Amino acid sequence: MKAVIVGAGIMGLCAGYYLQQTGWEIIILEKGDLEDNCSYGNAGMIVPSHFVPLASPGIIARGFRWMLNSKSPFYIKPSFNPDLLKWGLRFIRSANQKHADAAGPFLCALNLYSRQLYEELSEQPGFNFALERKGIVMYYKTKKKEAEEIHLRETAVRLGLDVSILSRQEAQMQEPAVELDVLGAVHYRSDAHLYPKKLMQQLRQSLQNGGALFMPHCEVTGMQTGKGRIEKILTSRGDFEGDLVVITGGAWLPFLGRMADVHIPLMPGKGYSVTQFLPEKELQIPAILSEAKVAITPMNGYMRYGGTMEIAPVNDRINLNRVKGILDSIPLYFPNLKVPLPAVEDIWYGFRPCSPDGLPYLGRSKKWKNLIFSGGHAMSGLSLGPASGKIVADLANEKTTSLPIAIFDPERFS
Ligand SMILES: Cc1cc2nc3c(=O)[nH]c(=O)nc-3n(C[C@H](O)[C@H](O)[C@H](O)COP(=O)(O)OP(=O)(O)OC[C@H]3O[C@@H](n4cnc5c(N)ncnc54)[C@H](O)[C@@H]3O)c2cc1C
Secondary structure, eight states: OEEEEEOOSHHHHHHHHHHHHTTOEEEEEOSSOSSOSTTTSSOOEEOTTOOSOSSOTTHHHHHHHHHTOTTOSEEEOOOOOHHHHHHHHHHHHHOSHHHHHHHHHHHHHHHHHHHHHHHHHHTSTTOOOOOBOOOEEEEEOSHHHHHHHHHHHHHHHHTTOOEEEEEHHHHHHHOTTSOOOOSEEEEETTOEEOOHHHHHHHHHHHHHHTTOEEETTOOEEEEEEETTEEEEEEETTEEEOOSEEEEOOGGGHHHHHHHTTOOOOOEEEEEEEEEESSOSSOOSSOEEETTTTEEEEEETTEEEEEEEEEESSOOOOOOHHHHHHHHHHHHHHSTTOOOOOOOGGGOEEEEEEEOTTSOOEEEEOSSOTTEEEEEOBGGGHHHHHHHHHHHHHHHHTTOOOSSOOGGGOTTTTO
16 A cells, blocks of 8 residues: 655654554655755754643734734734735634633643654664653743743643743752743653754654655645545656555645645744754753743754744745844843854744644545645644654554544644
């Protein structure tokens, strides 16, 4: 049985990995060169702690305030683009407590399942992607953020996460190399981190060792349907057929959905990262600066600083103000940790695939019986890769999935 997978990001590679483990022949079609996409330069965090979807209470008011600040961590580029307007309306409709309460347990369970699969994967031959189990520390500077983080921690504990509140002194003891200027912190011990580039390279190598065919520079341009299935995938390098088609595609998922006549609303959420190769000062535990929405990850001997969410169509523009915004926020929390602005060519950016309700699109198509979608994982795609890939394989093999996935129905907006 042959599976054709569109997209070689974490979703495509994980789907391929678990399908291959159960005997599927794999072909992966990728429009890029297989060396970079959103799955490479991210902050590498595995995040059961991220159970609040992007569309959450308070984000609209905060979003409007942030739009007035050129260095802010969240920005929606105003435009009359109809896709953006429809996405925005759905986003506003989802940004409430009821939705966050309903989505939280599913997002948390999917992340915990993925973390368990990462543990198993790290023990397989050929895999050594610097998985570390130290958790993630969310630092806050203000009373307002403290109250929010403490409230979130109560929900986290109810969801079964190992999480504790740290005073400034306790947080300082965990990070002897840096000076802290914070009010306190919350330590999510159920989180973990890894080095994404190694993971991606090792997944690809493992797939190739198992006989998978990778087709770089192969852009999918259309799909031929008939008899209730995807019959052919049309690409810049010829046509492909499969018993199963898995569409991933990251920020380009709506275009691929349209080719199969399936409506998938999604906007790219551009983010930047800067990686220091020989950092003068290194954190012990990955950090999130709560007010600034910046992630800092010590990974594989490097330090990576990432942040910003610019909701706008895919574009190659580097907004230096936002990169400065990320780097300027670091010494506000760690006064002796100053990160200079690197040369433009050393600034990485990627497009988070953001659904308007903050939930992934994961499941079988009802329209085409040989089609499965896996995408729209927004800020947590690295974290959710293995769980999503395993679920794709379970669906393909007509096995009951380990978790309920109805809430992630890829055709919920169709
Ligand atoms: C700054 C930043 C920090 C982040 N930090 C974290 C983190 O710490 N933890 C976490 O879990 N997540 C994090 N994320 C999010 C995470 O990186 C993404 O959710 C994830 O990489 C998305 O994976 P994907 O496979 O869906 O998409 P991608 O990695 O973008 O892959 C999609 C692939 O599909 C290909 N494609 C698209 N259209 C076509 C076509 N027509 N034909 C052929 N190929 C096509 C693309 O070229 C691309 O290679 C971060 C993101 C950013 C930007």
